Amino acid sequence: MKLQNLLEHRRSVRLFSDKKSIPPDDIEDCLRQATLAPTSSNMQLWQFIHLVDSSWRDGLTKACLGQKAASTATQWVVFVTRQDFFQSRAKFLLNFEILNIKRNNLKDKQTKRIAHRKVYYGKLMPLLYARFFRLLGIMRKLIVLIMGIFRPVVREVSETEIRTVVHKSCALAAQTFMLAMAEKGYDTCPMEGFDSKMVKKLLHLPRGTGINMIISCGIRDGNKGIWGDRCRVPFEEVYKRR
Ligand SMILES: Cc1cc2nc3c(=O)[nH]c(=O)nc-3n(C[C@H](O)[C@H](O)[C@H](O)COP(=O)(O)O)c2cc1C
Structure with missing residues (x-):
C-alpha cells in the first residue's frame, strides 16, 4: 500500500474479529519498525510491553474501563515511558x-x-x-x-514539560507502530481511556514510569468495529501557510 492508502485504511477499530488472529512475531516486527521513529535527543525513553497471552484480557479490559477495543483484541501493546532510564x-x-x-x-x-x-x-x-x-x-x-x-x-x-517531551516521542513510536500494522493488513485502536495506576500495578511497573498509550491489536470484522465515517475538521482550519 502507498502511504496515502495506508493512512486512509488505518482506522481506530473498536471491535475485532474473533476468527482471525495475528502471529505475535508480526507484531514484534512492527514494534521493531516503531523503534525507527524519531525521538527527542535520540533518548528512546520508551518500552513496548507486548501482551500476547489471552490471560491478560480480563485485567487489561478492566483497566481500560471495559472498552470493547480492549476486550475483543487478540493482543495488546502497552507503550510505556521510561524517563527513569x-x-x-x-x-x-x-x-x-x-x-x-x-x-x-x-x-x-x-x-x-x-x-x-x-x-x-x-x-x-x-x-x-x-x-x-x-x-x-x-x-x-x-x-x-x-x-x-x-x-x-x-x-x-520543568519536570512536567520534560515528561511531555518523553510522551511526545513515545507517541511517535506508537503511530509508527500503527502504520506498520496497517501495512501488514492488521488493525489497532490507540487508547488513553485507562486507569494508569491499575495498568502499572498489573504490569508491575515501577514509579516514575508512565503509560503513554495502550494499543489493542486484531483484525477488523468488516465494518463492525468502525464507528461510521471518518471525521476531520476542515483542513483550512488547521493549515496556515505564511
Ligand atoms: C492519544 C489517543 C487516545 C485515544 N484513546 C481512545 C480510547 O481510549 N478509546 C477509543 O475508542 N479510541 C481512542 N482513540 C482513538 C480516537 O478516538 C480516534 O483516533 C479518532 O476518533 C479518529 O478516528 P480514526 O483513528 O479512525 O481516524 C485515541 C486516539 C489517540 C490518538
Missing part, C-alpha cells in the same frame, strides 16, 4: 556517538565533536531528565530564564 540511555548513546564519530569523521574534527557529545550526553541530558519533587525543574527554569536574556534557549525544562 535516562542515565543508562545517555551512557549508551555517548558510547555509540564516540565510536560513530571515530568511524565517520575526519581525524582533525573528532576531538571537538567527541567533546561536544560528552557535554551533551554526559552532562546536559542527565541534568535535563533528572527529577526530584519538581525542584530540579524549578532550578532548570531559573537557569534558562537567565540564559534566555542573552540568547535563544529551550524553555520547556
Whole structure:
C-alpha cells in the first residue's frame, strides 16, 4: 500500500474479529519498525510491553474501563515511558556517538565533536531528565530564564514539560507502530481511556514510569468495529501557510 492508502485504511477499530488472529512475531516486527521513529535527543525513553497471552484480557479490559477495543483484541501493546532510564540511555548513546564519530569523521574534527557529545550526553541530558519533587525543574527554569536574556534557549525544562517531551516521542513510536500494522493488513485502536495506576500495578511497573498509550491489536470484522465515517475538521482550519 502507498502511504496515502495506508493512512486512509488505518482506522481506530473498536471491535475485532474473533476468527482471525495475528502471529505475535508480526507484531514484534512492527514494534521493531516503531523503534525507527524519531525521538527527542535520540533518548528512546520508551518500552513496548507486548501482551500476547489471552490471560491478560480480563485485567487489561478492566483497566481500560471495559472498552470493547480492549476486550475483543487478540493482543495488546502497552507503550510505556521510561524517563527513569535516562542515565543508562545517555551512557549508551555517548558510547555509540564516540565510536560513530571515530568511524565517520575526519581525524582533525573528532576531538571537538567527541567533546561536544560528552557535554551533551554526559552532562546536559542527565541534568535535563533528572527529577526530584519538581525542584530540579524549578532550578532548570531559573537557569534558562537567565540564559534566555542573552540568547535563544529551550524553555520547556520543568519536570512536567520534560515528561511531555518523553510522551511526545513515545507517541511517535506508537503511530509508527500503527502504520506498520496497517501495512501488514492488521488493525489497532490507540487508547488513553485507562486507569494508569491499575495498568502499572498489573504490569508491575515501577514509579516514575508512565503509560503513554495502550494499543489493542486484531483484525477488523468488516465494518463492525468502525464507528461510521471518518471525521476531520476542515483542513483550512488547521493549515496556515505564511
Ligand atoms: C492519544 C489517543 C487516545 C485515544 N484513546 C481512545 C480510547 O481510549 N478509546 C477509543 O475508542 N479510541 C481512542 N482513540 C482513538 C480516537 O478516538 C480516534 O483516533 C479518532 O476518533 C479518529 O478516528 P480514526 O483513528 O479512525 O481516524 C485515541 C486516539 C489517540 C490518538
